[in-house]
Amino acid sequence: MRNALRLVIPVLVTCVLAAAGLAATYAVTAPKIAEQDRLAEERSLQAVLPDATFTCLEDSRIQADVDAVAAPVDVLDTFYATADGAHAGWALKVSSRGYGGPMVVVIGLDTSGSVTGVTILSHNETPGLGTKVITETWFLEQFPDLEAGFGDADVRALDTISGSTKSSNGVRNAVAGAGRVFSEVLSGLDLSGLEGGSQ
Amino acid sequence: MSKSVNGSDRIVGPSPHIASSATCTGIMLWVVAALTPAALWAVVNMGLVAVQLLVVTIGVALGTEWAVNSISRKPQTLLDGSALVTGLLLAMSLPPRTPWWMAAIGAFVAIWLGKLLFGGLGHNLFNPALVGRAFVTLSWGGVLAGVQNRGWFATLADVSAEGLDTVSGATRLAVAAADRAASGGYGFDLAAQYQPLLLKNLEGSLGEISAGLLILGGLVLIVKGIIDWRIPAGYIGTMGLVSWAFGSDPIFHVLAGGVMLGAFFMATDYVSSPMSKKGRLIYGIGCGLFNALGRFIGPMPESTTFAILFMNGLAPLIDRLTRPRVFGVVKTDA
Amino acid sequence: MSEWFRVFRQGLGIENPLTVLMIGLCATLAVSTQFQNALFMGLAVIFVLVMSNVLISVFRKAIPSEVRIPIFIVVIASFVTIVDLVMKAFVPSVYGVLGIWIPLIVVNCVILGRAEAFAYHNEVGLSIADGLGMGIGYSTVIVLLAVIRELLGTGKIIWFDSTLISLPAGYAPPSLFLLFPGAFLVFAFMIVGARWINERTEARKEGPACRV
Numbered sequence: 236m237r238n239a240l241r242l243v244i245p246v247l248v249t250c251v252l253a254a255a256g257l258a259a260t261y262a263v264t265a266p267k268i269a270e271q272d273r274l275a276e277e278r279s280l281q282a283v284l285p286d287a288t289f290t291c292l293e294d295s296r297i298q299a300d301v302d303a304v305a306a307p308v309d310v311l312d313t314f315y316a317t318a319d320g321a322h323a324g325w326a327l328k329v330s331s332r333g334y335g336g337p338m339v340v341v342i343g344l345d346t347s348g349s350v351t352g353v354t355i356l357s358h359n360e361t362p363g364l365g366t367k368v369i370t371e372t373w374f375l376e377q378f379p380d381l382e383a384g385f386g387d388a389d390v391r392a393l394d395t396i397s398g399s400t401k402s403s404n405g406v407r408n409a410v411a412g413a414g415r416v417f418s419e420v421l422s423g424l425d426l427s428g429l430e431g432g433s434q
Numbered sequence: 435m436s437k438s439v440n441g442s443d444r445i446v447g448p449s450p451h452i453a454s455s456a457t458c459t460g461i462m463l464w465v466v467a468a469l470t471p472a473a474l475w476a477v478v479n480m481g482l483v484a485v486q487l488l489v490v491t492i493g494v495a496l497g498t499e500w501a502v503n504s505i506s507r508k509p510q511t512l513l514d515g516s517a518l519v520t521g522l523l524l525a526m527s528l529p530p531r532t533p534w535w536m537a538a539i540g541a542f543v544a545i546w547l548g549k550l551l552f553g554g555l556g557h558n559l560f561n562p563a564l565v566g567r568a569f570v571t572l573s574w575g576g577v578l579a580g581v582q583n584r585g586w587f588a589t590l591a592d593v594s595a596e597g598l599d600t601v602s603g604a605t606r607l608a609v610a611a612a613d614r615a616a617s618g619g620y621g622f623d624l625a626a627q628y629q630p631l632l633l634k635n636l637e638g639s640l641g642e643i644s645a646g647l648l649i650l651g652g653l654v655l656i657v658k659g660i661i662d663w664r665i666p667a668g669y670i671g672t673m674g675l676v677s678w679a680f681g682s683d684p685i686f687h688v689l690a691g692g693v694m695l696g697a698f699f700m701a702t703d704y705v706s707s708p709m710s711k712k713g714r715l716i717y718g719i720g721c722g723l724f725n726a727l728g729r730f731i732g733p734m735p736e737s738t739t740f741a742i743l744f745m746n747g748l749a750p751l752i753d754r755l756t757r758p759r760v761f762g763v764v765k766t767d768a
Numbered sequence: 769m770s771e772w773f774r775v776f777r778q779g780l781g782i783e784n785p786l787t788v789l790m791i792g793l794c795a796t797l798a799v800s801t802q803f804q805n806a807l808f809m810g811l812a813v814i815f816v817l818v819m820s821n822v823l824i825s826v827f828r829k830a831i832p833s834e835v836r837i838p839i840f841i842v843v844i845a846s847f848v849t850i851v852d853l854v855m856k857a858f859v860p861s862v863y864g865v866l867g868i869w870i871p872l873i874v875v876n877c878v879i880l881g882r883a884e885a886f887a888y889h890n891e892v893g894l895s896i897a898d899g900l901g902m903g904i905g906y907s908t909v910i911v912l913l914a915v916i917r918e919l920l921g922t923g924k925i926i927w928f929d930s931t932l933i934s935l936p937a938g939y940a941p942p943s944l945f946l947l948f949p950g951a952f953l954v955f956a957f958m959i960v961g962a963r964w965i966n967e968r969t970e971a972r973k974e975g976p977a978c979r980v
Binding site: 241242245246249250253256257260261264265267268271275336357358359361362363364 | 801802805830831832834835838839842843845846849850853854856857858860864868918921922941943946947
Binding site: 536539547568569572573574575577 | 940942943944945947949950953
């Protein structure tokens with residue numbers, strides 16, 4: 236018994252001290268981290284649909300439809316955008332598979348469903364290789380060419396970056412998924428309960 | 435530090451230690467001779483760009499061998515012909531419009547990194563030409579893909595009009611891979627490709643010009659006893675079988691891409707392939723298996739280079755597994 | 769003082785964790801694609817290494833040897849989590865790339881290895897020397913590796929949004945150096961270089977280097 240205590244107490248003390256240290260660090264950094272995450276999200280939303288205000292759609296009823304339509308990509312959040320009190324479009328936060336794991340892509344759509352902009356919120360791509368989808372700006376800039384009612388084939392017709400095919404395809408799949416979500420779910424949504432949605 | 439082998443008074447050459455009338459140079463010259471028809475046919479059909487590629491890779495390969503040997507004060511090994519073969523094989527594995535500097539770097543890497551750093555001919559684990567090619571493809575895959583469709587092939591213009599995406603280096607295999615990815619089927623008739631692939635095919639690398647001429651050269655080497663039939667037979671047989679198992683046309687997949695060049699000329703390299711007969715068959719089957727798997731489920735349309743390099747790495751293990759029956763047991767059959 | 773300096777120097781040269789002991793390579797090869805990431809990875813390792821060495825050395829008499837490994841791991845994991853949270857809060861752009869590798873510092877053999885092999889048996893001053901030497905030795909190699917890979921593989925060196933060095937415009941960067949084969953290739957040459965340097969510097973001293 237005494238021997239057991241001799242072993243248990245040091246481990247216990249270490250764990251308690253470690254937990255206390257981590258709790259203190261967490262208390263200091265948590266607001267800062269939340270702020271950073273919010274800023275990053277805000278920046279990417281503004282980039283795809285400038286000068287709009289965003290409300291996250293928290294409607295569990297549509298989520299099942301969205302998930303079914305979006306596969307193989309995941310829609311993390313759907314934002315309803317308004318500008319000057321009127322419905323301005325949608326922004327979708329989509330998680331898609333790149334070369335180095337999941338990449339989170341934000342896609343902006345106007346009310347008719349044409350793409351207004353695409354940005355990458357987070358990724359794990361190889362620096363200098365997969366990250367060309369960000370640094371070679373023409374790549375993301377070709378997505379706003381997609382007109383209302385675009386389908387998977389239209390997305391596939393866009394160019395990929397040679398040498399970064401998997402990363403390029405990650406972005407393209409995310410955009411194609413967003414397109415499907417718009418045409419199958421969002422375009423038929425009753426907007427009356429939403430601010431500026433009476434048009 | 436122990437004294438290096440070359441520094442001691444006895445020099446042990448690399449294995450196999452088998453007395454044979456065939457000299458190294460003789461073997462290498464036969465390989466060059468067997469490749470020459472295909473190389474000449476490529477020059478005739480692809481023009482001066484093919485000549486430039488051949489001159490650059492062979493010249494740089496020979497030059498590197500000479501320079502590195504001179505600097506490290508080793509005996510000159512230029513005349514064993516292996517650098518010539520490496521340069522020639524590298525040229526045959528690259529598309530004709532490969533930029534000259536890229537071909538030169540490939541040849542330098544092949545000889546220096548692929549062979550001399552390991553200790554020279556006989557000590558290298560991997561086929562030097564494939565090391566050079568792997569370096570070039572991994573480094574400038576995008577550039578290589580780009581040079582292939584700069585209006586060089588008339589037939590390709592039709593393909594891209596049909597909406598070829600993702601793959602920008604559109605060889606026939608790339609088109610096939612893109613078709614598979616899009617619809618699971620093929621947008622063109624595979625059987626109609628047999629004849630061009632066998633006789634005159636302008637898509638892809640120099641060595642893809644004519645599978646027929648490569649087969650002819652390979653058969654000559656087999657008949658002369660320079661290469662073992664087990665490697666190409668295992669390679670090509672498995673390639674066809676796996677392609678068939680994936681529901682595709684086995685003949686097309688055996689003729690297209692780098693299979694013939696790989697099976698007859700690359701995988702059969704003495705140094706980097708196993709020594710026992712059984713081992714060679716296993717090795718050939720492995721090459722074919724990984725080549726086919728690479729094509730059907732890999733990220734690139736063609737994978738000959740990496741299939742053979744991978745099996746090169748396994749060759750010493752295959753030797754270990756297959757040799758004890760001959761040397762280890764008291765019971766002898768020789 | 770000379771003993772302190774001797775211990776410190778070992779981590780840099782003859783017992784360098786990367787080029788001589790060759791431990792913790794997985795994260796090293798994965799992270800060393802960019803100078804900026806490698807530098808932060810190196811700093812994180814130095815911090816965790818020194819802090820865990822100090823703590824374990826101070827309490828080495830109170831830690832029963834039967835349960836020392838769990839205690840080491842808890843200590844190391846705590847410091848790693850602190851680094852993780854701090855990076856996330858203050859350098860989110862670096863955290864975005866290093867994210868998955870930071871928690872893996874916990875299982876990086878360099879740190880547990882030094883706690884076990886050094887800090888548990890030596891007094892605090894020397895443990896700091898060991899932690900600093902090993903940490904700086906690790907960082908020097910990973911940063912050098914990253915500089916070579918980034919410069920050759922992309923033609924420039926980036927520090928956040930600015931370009932520090934860039935090669936002439938005609939340079940077509942071989943992306944091989946950004947991939948794993950390139951990492952192994954460059955690392956192999958660095959091992960050769962380290963051997964060469966170690967043999968030169970140690971030849972003047974007595975006896976061969978002690979290898980763990």
